[in-house]
Amino acid sequence: MKELMLGNKAVARGLYEAGVCFISSYPGTPSTEISEEAAKYDEIYCEWAPNEKVAMESAFGASLAGRRSFCAQKHVGLNVAADPLYTMSYTGVNAGMVVAVADDAGMHSSQNEQDSRHHAIAAKVPMLEPSDSREALEFTKLAFELSERFDTPVLLKMCTRVAHSQSVVETGERQVPLKAYEKNIAKYVMMPGNAKKRHPLVEKRMEDLARYAETSPLNRMELCESNDELGIITASTSYQYVREVFGDNVSVLKLGMTNPLPTELIRNFAQKVKRLVVVEELDPIIENHVRTLGIPVSGKDIFPIVGEFSQNLVARLLGQELPVEKELPESIPVRPPVMCSGCPHRGLFYTLRKNNCTVLGDIGCYTLGAVQPLGAIELTLCMGASIGAVHGFNKMLGEEAARKTVAVIGDSTFMHSGMTGLANVAYNQSDSTVIILDNSITGMTGHQQNPTTGFNLRGDPAGKIDLEALCRAMGFKRVRVVDPYDLKQCDSVLKEELAASEPSVIISRRPCALLKYVKHNPPLRVDPDKCIGCKSCMRIGCPSISMKDGKARVDSTQCVGCGVCQQLCPKDAFVSGEGKEA
């Protein structure tokens, strides 16, 4: 059947058709929907793991047990899971195992734009790169065949435009190949004596895969008989941009497998064209391979390493005509993302800013606490880094720093990799204050459950980790819970914990305002007779509040009545109920 399908959903469909039985993932844009869509198939066991490393290890266990398995993550997630991946390359698999990694060139929702192909090369595992939804489905299925045929985990590389674009796919039936588990110490116990025997097998496998790459249907030459001036080697979404610009009027070597790369196929293609250009986003990986073959080629001398590609970029850099465009003479105000109305993080960040705290942040919606007017966060690095960083920071700058420096980390990020950092604070005893922003969900990626929420990926009841008990078990004597809508409470507890000369944890607890089960208060309005236009309420950066004719005004379509602004107003001008409005 033909249907329009999101790239990530097409991967999920491929998993279903390939007979996958087990999926464990940690959410991360742009990979999240793969696991969410796969969870809609009753035949597949599907879960959120606390982090990517645990997810990959769990998927490996399922493969060992003889069931086809899968895990998905964003590019930076693969760094977390790199440890198991690099040695799974040595052990190989039992049933097929595929690992999806979604790159985010252009950083739509990421902290860097690293190129995951480096991981495929370094871990010595094959990597497939679909260029649209149809290929996403087909390559996913083929990846499992390759995994079993070559006894290796296979990386499936997505990118934002393939993951989050819908295109037409043809669906098929599900077939489930099962294998039995067999004890095999030499293959699966990677102590030096065994690993030394496995490494030559890894090298041999890469040679076999390189031979497969020469004739694989994944890599195809699309020759244009009427034009031998230019030949383009490309992969992934860049292929679509090349075709968009040139139509059928250029010869293309389209690579669906980007590790290992073919050699003879490239030589053969290069001989057919006068000028050879590689069009690839991010790093020059295909280009460098072509250069090692001694073939003259253009690539990053023309195209940028930085940012996302597009058809206009390809057209411009390869000397093609660009469409005309119009612009208004006046500048259009930017519209950056903001914390939502009623976001529970707002009250806490206001309190931190008011107390002139140095805030070392983490990965999540609350990174928006760095944006003006809150301007409260001073560091964002990677998942869990806030706690490691506050420890080192306070150890070096001593008591004076510890009196005003805090780490802030979300509930999901804390479960992902904040716990180990907290163990370090407890163990090596820095006088640090760690604030867990518990909004009872993984917010940024679109509301996924995690080990603290009490529900699993399918929304069914699950184990629930008690954050307070966990912190106490680590040895924290000072564990406080505050409601971030209560500014007075936030302020007094923060002051007490900063003053305490021992490590402490503050849990700022209130569910994300966008959660369906959260009941909102009626919207507030401003009583124009009371408002003196002092702008105290403007310090929290609430998208519902603006100034009009010298008075504050509430957008009643956005306001959820959280009441944080009420606590800032010196004249009690924010009121509920009907009445005249400013």
Place this chain on the structure above:
Amino acid sequence: METKNIMIVGVGGQGSLLASKLLGHLFLSAGYDVKVSEVHGMSQRGGSVVTYVRYGDKVYSPVIERGEADFIVSFELLEAARWLPNLRDGGQIVTNTQQIDPMPVITGQVSYPEGLVEKLRAAGVKVDALDCVGLAREAGSVKAVNIVLLGRLSNYFDMPKEQWLASLEANVPPKFLEMNRKAFFLGREGH
């Protein structure tokens, strides 16, 4: 047929996903190749969001670039102006007249530009502007802004309205169908 390009622009959380889903369904059932590209994650949080819908005999790129859009369908006036460079020469803007202040306007750093519809027209752009919030409310729900806009957009296509209604029926829950049909016709015929 050459590929046609429709951009749907607005503010994160305004519900442009249903509009693109409906258009995707419409063009696919009319026998075209279709690609739809969305934005997820960080940029959704109240930021400027854009969805691309492309259809034709064979569609390659999932994105619409500067100077390429045949239509810009805008949920918010400032966003229509922001994405103007993506409109092709002679392209059409269909926009809601609603204004939502972005944070730099809220904090008073800059002001919301005035008279944008007139300024766009003065720049030689074809603009079809209507109060979609008012019409959606008239239909029964302010959430139907997207369907009001699509109703308006349908005027610019040769496809019979029955085809649009069939895609509407396939993409909204039955209990909201009547309200959405009303929204569609208010957009199509309203002023």
